Amino acid sequence: MENYNIVIIGGGPAGLAAAVAAYDAGERSILILERDSQLGGILNQCIHNGFGLHTFKEELTGPEYAKRYADQVVERNIEYRLNTMVMDISKDKVVTAMNRTDGMFDIQAKAVILAMGCRERSRGALNIPGYRPAGIYSAGTAQRLVNIEGYMPGRKVVILGSGDIGLIMARRMTLEGAEVQVVAELMPYSGGLKRNIVQCLNDFNIPLKLSHTVVDIEGKERVTGITIAEVDSRNKPIPGTEEHYECDTLLLSCGLLPENELSRNAGVEISRITNGPTVNESLETSIPGVFAAGNVLHVHDLVDFVSEEAAAAGRNAVAFVNGELAQDTEGEIALTVEGGPRYTVPSTIDPKKMTDQLTVRFRVGSVMKNKWVNVYIDDEKVIRKKRQVMAPGEMEEVVLKKSMFENHADAKRISIRVEEA
Amino acid sequence: MYDVVIIGAGVTGCAIARYLSRYQVNACVIEKDEDVCTGTSKANSAIVHAGFDAANGSLMAKFNVKGSEMMPALSKELDFPYDMCGSLVVCVAEEELPKLQALYENGVKNGVKGLEIVDRAKLLEMEPNISDAAVAALWAPTGAIVCPFNLTIALAENAAVNGVEFKFNTEVANIEKQADGTFKVIAKDGTVIESKAVVNAAGVYSDVFHNMMSEKKIQIVPRKGEYLLLDHNTDGFVKHTVFQLPGKYGKGVLVSPTVHRNTIVGPTATDIDDPEGTNTTAEGLQEVIEKSAIAVKDVPTRQTITSFAGLRAHEVSHEFVLGEVAENPGYFDAAGIESPGLSSSPAIGEYMSDLIAEKLGLEKDPTFVGVRKGIVKAEELSKEERNELIKANPAYGQIICRCESISEGEIIDAIRRPVGAKSLDGIKRRVRAGMGRCQAGFCSPRVIEILARELGVEQSEITKSGGDSKIIVGVVKDRI
Numbered sequence: 001m002e003n004y005n006i007v008i009i010g011g012g013p014a015g016l017a018a019a020v021a022a023y024d025a026g027e028r029s030i031l032i033l034e035r036d037s038q039l040g041g042i043l044n045q046c047i048h049n050g051f052g053l054h055t056f057k058e059e060l061t062g063p064e065y066a067k068r069y070a071d072q073v074v075e076r077n078i079e080y081r082l083n084t085m086v087m088d089i090s091k092d093k094v095v096t097a098m099n100r101t102d103g104m105f106d107i108q109a110k111a112v113i114l115a116m117g118c119r120e121r122s123r124g125a126l127n128i129p130g131y132r133p134a135g136i137y138s139a140g141t142a143q144r145l146v147n148i149e150g151y152m153p154g155r156k157v158v159i160l161g162s163g164d165i166g167l168i169m170a171r172r173m174t175l176e177g178a179e180v181q182v183v184a185e186l187m188p189y190s191g192g193l194k195r196n197i198v199q200c201l202n203d204f205n206i207p208l209k210l211s212h213t214v215v216d217i218e219g220k221e222r223v224t225g226i227t228i229a230e231v232d233s234r235n236k237p238i239p240g241t242e243e244h245y246e247c248d249t250l251l252l253s254c255g256l257l258p259e260n261e262l263s264r265n266a267g268v269e270i271s272r273i274t275n276g277p278t279v280n281e282s283l284e285t286s287i288p289g290v291f292a293a294g295n296v297l298h299v300h301d302l303v304d305f306v307s308e309e310a311a312a313a314g315r316n317a318v319a320f321v322n323g324e325l326a327q328d329t330e331g332e333i334a335l336t337v338e339g340g341p342r343y344t345v346p347s348t349i350d351p352k353k354m355t356d357q358l359t360v361r362f363r364v365g366s367v368m369k370n371k372w373v374n375v376y377i378d379d380e381k382v383i384r385k386k387r388q389v390m391a392p393g394e395m396e397e398v399v400l401k402k403s404m405f406e407n408h409a410d411a412k413r414i415s416i417r418v419e420e421a
Numbered sequence: 422m423y424d425v426v427i428i429g430a431g432v433t434g435c436a437i438a439r440y441l442s443r444y445q446v447n448a449c450v451i452e453k454d455e456d457v458c459t460g461t462s463k464a465n466s467a468i469v470h471a472g473f474d475a476a477n478g479s480l481m482a483k484f485n486v487k488g489s490e491m492m493p494a495l496s497k498e499l500d501f502p503y504d505m506c507g508s509l510v511v512c513v514a515e516e517e518l519p520k521l522q523a524l525y526e527n528g529v530k531n532g533v534k535g536l537e538i539v540d541r542a543k544l545l546e547m548e549p550n551i552s553d554a555a556v557a558a559l560w561a562p563t564g565a566i567v568c569p570f571n572l573t574i575a576l577a578e579n580a581a582v583n584g585v586e587f588k589f590n591t592e593v594a595n596i597e598k599q600a601d602g603t604f605k606v607i608a609k610d611g612t613v614i615e616s617k618a619v620v621n622a623a624g625v626y627s628d629v630f631h632n633m634m635s636e637k638k639i640q641i642v643p644r645k646g647e648y649l650l651l652d653h654n655t656d657g658f659v660k661h662t663v664f665q666l667p668g669k670y671g672k673g674v675l676v677s678p679t680v681h682r683n684t685i686v687g688p689t690a691t692d693i694d695d696p697e698g699t700n701t702t703a704e705g706l707q708e709v710i711e712k713s714a715i716a717v718k719d720v721p722t723r724q725t726i727t728s729f730a731g732l733r734a735h736e737v738s739h740e741f742v743l744g745e746v747a748e749n750p751g752y753f754d755a756a757g758i759e760s761p762g763l764s765s766s767p768a769i770g771e772y773m774s775d776l777i778a779e780k781l782g783l784e785k786d787p788t789f790v791g792v793r794k795g796i797v798k799a800e801e802l803s804k805e806e807r808n809e810l811i812k813a814n815p816a817y818g819q820i821i822c823r824c825e826s827i828s829e830g831e832i833i834d835a836i837r838r839p840v841g842a843k844s845l846d847g848i849k850r851r852v853r854a855g856m857g858r859c860q861a862g863f864c865s866p867r868v869i870e871i872l873a874r875e876l877g878v879e880q881s882e883i884t885k886s887g888g889d890s891k892i893i894v895g896v897v898k899d900r901i
Contacts, residue, residue, distance in 0.1 A: 124727030
């Protein structure tokens with residue numbers, strides 16, 4: 001059996017950043033396993049700009065951003081295998097993978113970094129009634145067909161869901177010559193970034209209908225029409241509000257789901273809220289030495305933060321391999337949320353293991369205006385941060401400092417609360 | 422001039438073709454769609470009924486019990502997924518116990534083996550998630566689950582290997598009886614196919630093809646059944662096919678494992694007019710969710726990966742119409758094949774083929790090959806076996822469908838086989854690529870690529886399911 005100190009599952013933005021950071025922390029025995037034919041993951045089909053503003057202080061396209069990291073991997077001679085599917089990860093960190101040339105093979109890892117990304121929620125999972133003709137695509141599938149293959153998946157388009165990929169595809173399909181008639185969103189707010197609504201919908205006069213959903217799909221072979229309707233506060237369609245659109249295409253952008261089948265099989269504990277592993281301050285999962293970062297951990301809006309998070313996971317994995325990451329759980333403090341946030345990543349913090357600064361990320365469950373995000377250690381408010389608008393579509397963060405715990409040797413609780421003052 | 426033309430490449434038509442191919446016969450299956458298994462056969466409960474339900478003395482009872490008995494051996498001969506997991510009919514009200522007893526007795530009369538009424542304690546042991554209201558159940562150990570796609574495909578492939586032709590995209594418009602007693606089958610596109618005998622296995626259209634040739638009219642009312650299919654992570658939620666005893670809550674829905682480790686829930690039963698009306702409805706899907714709770718508690722319907730509707734070819738008298746049409750010798754019906762049609766299919770195939778063979782005086786074919794090897798299921802192989810396979814053909818090392826772990830090698834095999842796949846749905850039915858939790862989101866562009874390469878056509882020609890169901894409608898900026 002082959003041996004590597006760190007095996008990274010996935011060569012997308014998370015996997016690449018983790019590899020580079022691990023290398024830079026001194027580790028040389030690193031292997032990236034990537035299922036696609038090139039490094040970069042889903043960024044390769046994200047040909048629009050807007051990536052890298054935080055990381056590189058410039059606006060890059062997805063492939064350019066990916067290349068910056070892929071180049072760093074190549075410069076460091078970090079090993080990677082393409083077209084290689086990881087089939088299984090055992091509790092003991094034996095990674096079973098497969099490709100055309102090596103067949104099925106096992107690798108014993110000392111540490112594993114999960115960086116498999118996420119997938120889109122499908123029509124089936126949404127239980128949209130109607131026929132099942134051709135012409136129904138998840139926004140990401142359409143993005144691949146258009147941006148990588150150069151094909152048009154349709155001419156007249158209705159989009160359900162206002163996730164970022166759907167918004168980006170509304171603009172892309174328009175630029176490629178299709179007519180995007182409407183974006184319907186089940187929730188009373190958009191699931192995507194404000195900037196994408198402005199740049200991808202408003203600038204192209206594409207209407208966004210909030211609190212609307214698809215109630216019927218017509219067409220026995222190819223989509224011929226879509227009916228949308230307004231929904232009530234319980235998300236049930238309101239009779240009489242139906243609107244019919246003649247179209248040949250329905251794009252779905254109704255949420256992303258971390259792809260944790262491998263993690264689950266390995267026995268990694270998964271959060272019911274994020275659908276990603278629960279992790280501690282070191283981004284270590286419930287299995288010691290198994291780390292997670294990027295969209296497999298929780299779905300991000302900006303790749304810059306994926307890279308940042310993954311780099312931390314990479315450094316922590318090196319510490320684990322070197323025996324420098326304490327494995328006791330006595331000092332572990334649970335992070336709790338009140339008044340708006342749905343979860344936090346990480347979900348526990350051990351002050352003695354944390355770095356000087358630790359970014360805690362979370363999302364709120366509904367649109368909130370003019371609120372304070374306050375962080376308490378036990379009952380002491382250690383951070384207060386005014387937020388004019390918070391929305392489920394935009395990830396929030398607070399930065400905890402190690403020094404904040406100096407007066408709290410026996411802290412029992414860290415809570416993030418959204419409050420009026 | 423064919424000896425036999427079979428109209429319809431569903432499980433019934435393919436079963437008749439396969440059993441007919443045991444004879445020296447020049448036969449052809451004509452199908453209006455682009456593949457086998459595109460109608461009723463593809464959208465049903467995917468179970469082999471034990472045979473206790475059908476009225477004693479009916480054709481349904483006879484062929485169900487026979488078909489169910491044939492299925493285990495056939496699944497080995499033709500290599501399709503089949504699992505005799507057993508079925509339970511759950512009674513949720515004390516006062517309905519006599520009905521359960523009556524069902525048991527009907528089953529015994531039908532010749533179903535191993536039937537037993539189990540009490541709540543036993544039931545709970547067998548199905549921990551059973552409803553709190555469950556009082557007893559009829560246990561049928563011979564109840565089974567099957568892959569309806571691969572059953573149909575296996576029958577078709579085996580028929581093809583033994584010489585039966587298949588003509589797809591050929592919709593029959595009319596049939597004329599000739600003076601010499603033979604038939605002219607005329608397709609919509611004008612193609613004329615001549616045959617000594619014709620078999621009507623046209624599913625929801627079988628009334629049309631019966632009534633063309635008979636004054637004794639039949640009527641098919643398409644009966645829609647809506648279903649939910651749940652994620653692999655519900656594997657083991659129920660271990661047997663769980664029916665609910667028809668009673669004060671109506672007919673109920675079944676909750677069953679599938680041979681592919683999903684859970685299936687459904688169907689509804691709504692009579693409709695449109696024989697192509699396979700759309701799901703908000704009400705229907707809601708009904709499935711609500712009724713699933715009657716016999717089983719907390720069915721994880723939030724884990725739905727897809728929903729679908731199928732149409733049963735329900736004849737108003739609720740009985741199979743099998744045999745030669747009296748007024749037109751040489752014209753045979755296998756009509757009104759609704760549930761338990763899938764279960765009955767091997768028995769119907771054998772019976773009908775023997776009937777036709779006798780009529781035409783066909784001889785047994787000594788070169789008949791009764792076994793078929795299915796597409797390798799790489800997932801089920803040991804590491805060593807899999808590595809040997811990849812060494813021989815590296816395409817088996819390249820995973821295309823990540824949800825179901827299906828390799829390029831399996832997909833290529835699905836295309837190159839006799840009666841091979843030509844569309845995304847054809848691939849999906851044969852090897853499950855695209856049938857997983859992402860519902861083809863990731864793999865469809867790759868499968869389109871492989872299909873185009875293997876079939877030697879442009880990617881833009883590849884369809885979801887034939888006809889006008891193209892996935893790609895042009896190239897970027899082509900209309901600007």
